[in-house]
Amino acid sequence: MEKMRADARRNRAKVLAAAEEAFALDGLAVPLDDIARLAGVGAGTVYRHFPSKEALFQAVVLERIGQFAEEARALATADRPGEVFFDYFVRVIKQASLNRAICDALAESGGHAFKAGAGEEFRAALAELLARAQAAGAVRPDLDGDDLRALIVGCLAVERYAPGSRHLVRVVVDGLRASSHAASAAATTP
């Protein structure tokens, strides 16, 4: 990996950059030939560096998810866990909705994208933020990290269906607040 020829390393970087751009725009649906052309290389070169299109996709996606995870870790010790949590939740959805690659990866049933390293880190960091917000009484307690990821996937679907409708995510955010939970419990306990 380090002892690669200079041009090989250069091409690998070009492929990654092109894939990042193409996948972000059109998701997994973009033909691999398009990525190769955008990178200015042949299709064979792509396969020299990545065993399959899927592997290239994973590489691109996991890097981005790793950024989300890092961001979350940086917030894990902040004050006002409630505000921090909601800000992060909304920001992740906003960022991810601009990136078809992330949407496709997260929506993929079974959450395959969370099996690998960076996915697991994101998972853990998200659960940490959630737990702190719940401990502070800001978020209803009947949810765990998996639930939250599912809700993020749902919000991304909403965003894709009705782009830019900011207030729809707020509906979910309001549903996450501890007070909503109380209202629901009261309503179902006459």
Place this chain on the structure above:
Amino acid sequence: MEKMRADARRNRAKVLAAAEEAFALDGLAVPLDDIARLAGVGAGTVYRHFPSKEALFQAVVLERIGQFAEEARALATADRPGEVFFDYFVRVIKQASLNRAICDALAESGGHAFKAGAGEEFRAALAELLARAQAAGAVRPDLDGDDLRALIVGCLAVERYAPGSRHLVRVVVDGLRASSHAASAAATTP
């Protein structure tokens, strides 16, 4: 259409039934040859009755959506608009989540499925239920029918990602209540 030969009419019905079953299970992804085989006819026969796979899909989906619309119309004059609305909302999501065809059709960007007759009926009936629930003070007023359809799409994505997690839809339901809206407004108006 009425002066069709008896076997033709029979085959048409068999194709529709097979398509309903196959699409419900695997969505648009199911190969047309599979539908033909399931129906016990040749691929050519399918194309005699429907100009394209897409048209067959639309026919199947619109019939189901028509049922949803009828159900909604039947509830449009009921008492307790709030309860009726939430019950219907949850039921539609539950039913649709068991039917990949509906999920695919609704998730399709642009909401193509709502352009045709039955889609428009569903749209109108849903908006009516919503408006009545809002007038009764049960649902936050800052939403319209399009918003609600987007939220349904989102809930279907959640359901597909985390099947059977009943309480996640409740998060959205709680977010829809008028009290949640008030809490949100209070929180952003210091």
Place this chain on the structure above:
DNA sequence: GACGATGCGGAGCGCGCGTTCCGGTGGTCA
């Protein structure tokens, strides 16, 4: 500068699927 190793490009292969075409079959009606 020459030579082996390494990487490169892009034509080509295989496959799956939507769609079409046509020779034969069997429903329909006189």
Place this chain on the structure above:
DNA sequence: TGACCACCGGAACGCGCGCTCCGCATCGTC
């Protein structure tokens, strides 16, 4: 019952895409 023609089945076509293969170019080394 016989003949006509609407209809049927399924083989075949075109296309797009993931992936492979191999002759050629380029890099690193002596």
